[in-house]
Amino acid sequence: MKNLVILAGNVGNAPETRTTQGGTKITSFSLATSRPKRDGEGKVLKDEQGRRIDDTEWHRITCFNGVAKSVADNVEKGQKLMVTGRIHYTRWTDQQQVERFGVEIIADEVTFLSYGKSRQQQGPTQDNEEDDIPF
Structure with a gap:
């Protein structure tokens, strides 16, 4: 059996x-x-202006070592990423002795x-190779 997750989305906060x-x-x-919200018949729901209504889910992503360094050095809020990794569940007891549960994606x-x-606003460089996404 394999624990495999692939997510594509937008970064919600600057990496820590x-x-x-x-x-x-x-x-x-x-x-x-995000994915489109649907009614009972499977039709995509739209708002008053005719725009699609989305269901958005937030995922906690954790990276280690080399991947952690690349993300820390190059990722900004709002950037589009694809993450491949695995689901990791945790359980702990807090200071009030309440059992807590968490889930994260290990990238x-x-x-x-x-x-x-910030990179988009810099504009194109003279060396075309530098315009390619580096990773």
Whole structure:
């Protein structure tokens, strides 16, 4: 059996990076994915202006080591990414002795589908190879 997740969406916040005492780099960010909302007959719902209504889901993405460094150095809020990885469930007891549950996606690979806004605003460079998404 295989635990495999592939998500394509928009980054919801700037990545946060930390390093463990053992030197492992960990970068986390949120990723929004959307799909059209449908009625009981399966038709796509639209608002008053005729625009499609979407259901948006938020995913917590966690990256380690080399992937963590690439994400920390190159990812910005709003950027489009594709994440390939696995689902990881956690369970813990908080300070009030309440049992809590969480889920995150452990990213094995992150593909950049767009540039961040700061890179888009720089405009094209003279060297065409630099205009390609680097990862």
